[in-house]
Structure formats: C-alpha cells, structure tokens
Amino acid sequence: MERDKKRGVERLLDLLGVGAGAVFGLIALATTYDVLLRSATGDTLAGLAELVEYTLFASTFLAAPWLLRHNGHVQVDFAVGALPERPRRLVRRIADGIGLLVCLVLLVYSVQVTWTAWRDGSIVLKTLVFPEWWLFAVVVVSMALLVLEFARRLWIGQVEPSGARDF
Structure with a gap:
C-alpha cells in the first residue's frame, strides 16, 4: 500500500514535469504562429x-516539485560540495528543512488567499474571464507537493546532486 502511494506521487510528479515541458513547447509554437500571423x-x-502568462505561471509552479525530486533546480553548491561528507549532508538537510518550512508557510497563506477569492467570488476580468481562485489553487497544489517532497527528502535523506543533467 505504501509503495503504491509512492508510485502514485512519483507518477503525478512525472506527469506535471512532462506536462510543463509540453506546455512550454506549445507556448513557443503559439507565439511563433502569432508573430507570423501579425x-x-x-x-x-x-x-x-x-493565456501564455497564465500557463507560464501554472507550469512553473506545477513543475517545481518534479524538479526538486530530480535535483533539477538551480544549485550553486561549490562551497557545500567542497565540504566533507558529514557536514555536506548536514547543510543539505538544513536547507531541506528551511525549504519545508518556507513551503509550509506559503501553503498556509495560499490556502487562505484561495479560500478568500473563492468565498468572495473574485474573477479575473481581462480578455479571458475566469474565477481568480483558479490561479491561487495552482500555488496550493504546488506548495503541498513541495512540502511532501521536502519531507520525503528529510525522511530518507537527500540524494546527492550528480552535476548537470539533461532532462
């Protein structure tokens, strides 16, 4: 049962990562088409x-947990990488703890903002019209998944970054 949950979360993160990549590709194609049309x-x-603005926002937030899982986020770790193994692991665990706390704070705040926008019936009124809470819900989902990922990293220990990777 626990293994199925783990696989389910991994599949969800993979889906979000691949989905974000596909969205970025579609944005490039749509923008090119729009420039040619113009x-x-x-x-x-x-x-x-x-649409590009909102999909960039959503894709960036929803891909973040997948990037964290695969150590694909930006890291400047020349100082940490130079440390001996035990202090290096300690520094990375502290960083994961800080990441967990920051994401928890952002999760609580984003839930409050999303709830308020839903309760008040706030809408985005531009060319596209939709409930404002849809935008904030993206942050809630992203922060919840980041909290889970940081907690997993603290529980099992972070996998050592393996240098530059191509995705």
Whole structure:
C-alpha cells in the first residue's frame, strides 16, 4: 500500500514535469504562429498573451516539485560540495528543512488567499474571464507537493546532486 502511494506521487510528479515541458513547447509554437500571423495580416490571436502568462505561471509552479525530486533546480553548491561528507549532508538537510518550512508557510497563506477569492467570488476580468481562485489553487497544489517532497527528502535523506543533467 505504501509503495503504491509512492508510485502514485512519483507518477503525478512525472506527469506535471512532462506536462510543463509540453506546455512550454506549445507556448513557443503559439507565439511563433502569432508573430507570423501579425506580420502577414496585422491580426493577432485574441487572448494569447494572457493565456501564455497564465500557463507560464501554472507550469512553473506545477513543475517545481518534479524538479526538486530530480535535483533539477538551480544549485550553486561549490562551497557545500567542497565540504566533507558529514557536514555536506548536514547543510543539505538544513536547507531541506528551511525549504519545508518556507513551503509550509506559503501553503498556509495560499490556502487562505484561495479560500478568500473563492468565498468572495473574485474573477479575473481581462480578455479571458475566469474565477481568480483558479490561479491561487495552482500555488496550493504546488506548495503541498513541495512540502511532501521536502519531507520525503528529510525522511530518507537527500540524494546527492550528480552535476548537470539533461532532462
């Protein structure tokens, strides 16, 4: 049962990571099409800039737990990497603890903001119109998954970064 939960979370993170990559590719294609359309006809795709803005926001937040799982986040660890093994592991565990606490604070705050936007019926009113809480819910999901990932790293110990990786 525990193993199935672990696989389920890993699959969810993989889905979010692959989904974010696909969204970034679609954004590039849509933006290219829009530029060509504007150059050829003077027209543009209504709402595309907003859609790109919101999908970049969502994809970035939702890919963050996947990046953390795979040590794909930006690291400047020349000083930490130069430490002997025990102090290096301690520093990384402290960093994971700080990450956990920060994500917990952001999770609580984002839940409050999402709830308030839902309760008040706030909407985003631009070219695209939708409930504002949809945007904030992305942060809630991301922070919850980051909390789980930081807790996992603290529980089992962080896997050592293995240098630059291609995804």
